[in-house]
Amino acid sequence: MPTVAKGDAMRGLAVFISDIRNCKSKEAEQKRINKELANIRSKFKGDKTLDGYSKKKYVCKLLFIFLLGHDIDFGHMEAVNLLSSNKYTEKQIGYLFISVLVNTESELIRLIIQAIKNDLFTRNPVHICLALQCIANIGSKEMAEALAPEIPKLIVSGETLDAVKQSACLCLLRLFRTSPETVPSGEWTQRVGHLLNDQHLGVVTSATSLIHTLAQKTPEDFRQCVQLAISRLSRIVTSSYTDLQDYTYYFVPAPWLSVKLLRLLQVYPPPEDPAMRGRLNECLETILNKAQEPPKSKKVQHSNAKNAVLFEAINLIIHHDTEPTLLVRACNQLGQFLQHRETNLRYLALESMCLLASSEFSHEAVKKHMDTVITALKTERDVSVRQRAVDLLYGMCDKSNAEEIVAEMLSYLETADYSIREEMVLKVAILAEKYPVDYTWYVDTILNLIRIAGDYVSDEVWYRVIQIVINRDDVQGYAAKVVFEALQAPACHENMVKVGGYILGEFGNLIAGDQRSSPMVQFQLLHSKYHLCSAPTRGLLLSTYIKFINLFPEIKGQLQDVLRNNNNLQNADAELQQRAIEYLQLSTVASQDVLATVLEEMPPFPERESSILAKLKKKKPNVSDIEVKEGKKSSNPPTLNNSAANTPEATPASAPVPVMAAAPAPAPVQSASDDLLGLSAGPAAAVPVTNNFAAPAAPAGGGGLLVDVFDTPPAQNNVSTALAPQAEDNFFNMAGETAPSGDASATELDGRFAIKNNGVLFENELLQIGVKAEYKGNLGRLGLFYGNKTSYPFQFFTPTVSCPGELASALNVQTKPLDVNTVEGGAQVQQIINVECIADFLDAPILSIKFSYSGSMQQINLMLPVMLNKFFEPVEMDATTFFNRWKQLNSPGQEEQKIFKATYPINQDNSRTKLLGFGFGLLDGVDPNPDNFVGAGIIKAQSSQVGCLLRLEPNMQAQMYRLTLRTSSNSVTTRLADLLLKLF
């Protein structure tokens, strides 16, 4: 081999590698490797006087064996010994072995750290560099603890060589990533900023990387770097390519450094100082201008380097989002790239444009490129590029172009790559829902979606179309008609059968007048698919049949035949069998009236965030960012849904349904399946108005985050999957996500916070919120404590309190804004909220918190623990007074009596504490039975004072309570009863 490097090739190694290469089988290779391992092992063990060359050779062999995918379980000690050699070659090979093969948990780590320490304190820069490299490669916690305090000295010392400074910066960066707390703060942080002015561009590059990461955690400490970075950038950008000599890469001056500086600037908002701002804008303009100049070289490296800087500049422009001219220029530049012959540029242009689409200044400009993007979707050869095109179309979609974009995406879907189909289906479904032209279009679109890509249509999508059809009277007839037509296709997807079955079961009567879709025809059409479907779908169809029995009594006979069919009555699937038996029985025993009540039309679904959006967010966590930005933008153009922020209701059915009121939606059919047997026994009591299994299936964890909701196992009960869209029972978990209905987890908290004033209101892995409250009369004061549990700051931390609906007039809430909008890592900030009760109320105020955590927006919605009973004062009175008043409060509505099962074990002392905590004064000796409780209190609202009397009778045997409340106000009676019910 000709070169210096090849001259000293190690023969033993070459032979070994050739041997391996000649192995005919895996076994032979293994054998040869084992032989070699044994050889090396004996060499290491036996001969203590191995020279540097041999050690190097053996270590290289081990590295090669490792590369082939074999474990190396020895040699570590030898490598550690090499570290303390004072020969460079041996040290070097020792460090290499350790960097590649030692893991962070190795028991040798202490020895290694000691060896590294020794090298760090030598005056030999080459040894220091080796040590720094090793630290940066392994970067374990123990290393951070032992060595992090030493590194800053190297960085800021005037004596350190450039090469060492460079390595020290990146080494510290690595340790900071491993455990930020080990890196000492101090005066060096000031001085590290000045490295941006260093002569050596290599040092500046490393320092910029370090500062970038440090500044993300504590932006304030490095604010002075903004100016330094701008002036450095300006010097690079305006230099000619000969100025920076070796740091010029294919005629582009210091491209990597420029990129890093532009990234660093993205940590901060645009500079306030006009001079600085002007200088930065000048730089950005120069970079944009350079893109238009003819290339200085035909080499791809030249254009890559130039465009790397350009794209980063565009990212900064988008980040600042304040300079309309720059934004539009950026957009035009990206537009050019969309048609560039370099695939890489087209890819990146699509990606960056996606960000631009979310800026209100450039959204319109982006839309101009729609045709190009659509062409890209159709003609790009590379699936990664097509995927970006889909993302961009999704990002640029609004009311004005939704119809076209959705149509294009649908037509592309027919030929789309399998890998991106599911995501596309979700996106089409969301767009169709968000920007509906009208509801018939929406229904058409979703049915098309099922027809084209049925396999990729997840359950959420078809649940959603059903929810929307049920909520919109005007589209129901049309929907019934189109599903009926769609079902006539010879082969239709099972999801279509599900949608068809459900919709015809509910609204088949709307098209039954037409002979072509008479009840019999509808039934036969559905039943022709029955045998091709899976069990859950069959279950759903059986439910459709029982609904048909109600809707179309004239074909009852045929339907009963199906139910009676042995295939169903004796089906191996217990669910199907049960349905067949129960439905058959229901249809025979119950009168037409009962049937009609049981099988009443489904009530409207409560409005809430689209479940498919949540699904998309879960699939692509970064999507949520886009959504958040969209929310910001949406405050301007009225075309977008204003509430898009984090709860884009985005439902076509915009009829405002009062959420709480609708929540306990009776779902007769649904619960019927639970109670059918009981039903046939006593039809009168049968109509279950509150549905049993709608009780939340224990919302997963914090409940504050959208995605958690779908972690709940879908449908704990088969019945619900098949009978009604299961999304519906997800709704009850979801309720927390739509602000007005309050957080699912907050509802849980109600219980505890009704009787106590202090505690932890919310906690997840980022944030803890504690609350301390005091009340007097109709006034209350809450202290909220927001604790940052991470080591990074929360930026733009904004908690807001809102009183949805009628609460606004019943409760006066004053929030003191926070002094700061950044919560440092590990810090806690306090906020005071004053409340005044005007009139009685039921809902609690909503606290919603938004903040940016390491670049992504977070939002948490909670209920504040402010309930009616907080404004309750105990009253003492004797038995005579009590009974007098009790008797006076006897008009209808003034009394509320509840008999309910105990949720918690019945315990005299606990009950006492709860009632006292709730605010009642307990009157002992009033009730002849000592187990019973009698209490009195006054609700102090500004507008009125309401006296309340209570009697609570526990029944130990039955584990039941009887609760009787009498107050002078009807609404107070019910509201207090609701609150009390949850406590026992």
Added chain:
Amino acid sequence: MIKAIVVFNNHGKPRLIKFFQHYNEDMQQQIVRETFHLVSKRDENVCNFLEGGSLIGGSDYKIIYRHYATLYFVFCVDSSESELGILDLIQVFVETLDKAFENVCELDLIFHVDKVHYILQELVMGGMVLETNMTEIVTRIEEQSKLEKSEAGLAGAPARVVSAAKNLDLPKLPSNIQLPNLPSFR
């Protein structure tokens, strides 16, 4: 941050594995296989970026790669890196290798694992770009070689003589291996 740097040949045989986040050996091999699977099925002239495989962290990470003759150079990076910047970094890496080995080929990577690692160490450290100036990198590598030589000259002399003598009766040194376009080897 760069999470991993992997070089493998057209048949998926790894030639360099360097992870900047700890994974055990088995996982490393799996990641290499997954990456090979993702990258090798792509046509020439498509774009050089794609979303990371599931093992390496999915769509939060990007795979940026270049294909040179028999070798794929693959960098797996997070969203804080500029795609084009990394693409150029790969080019710098390869150009530096080329300078150090004179017309680098797959074999150089095999027979000089150590040296390849040293060059990479001058380029990337702890997952961040350390130095991009090729002249500077080459100077540092040459300094290292000089140090090696001087040490070998003192203490390593006997060993070198022995190995040189052994070499004499073996005509088949790597020189008989054809350089640029070796299709495969195991």
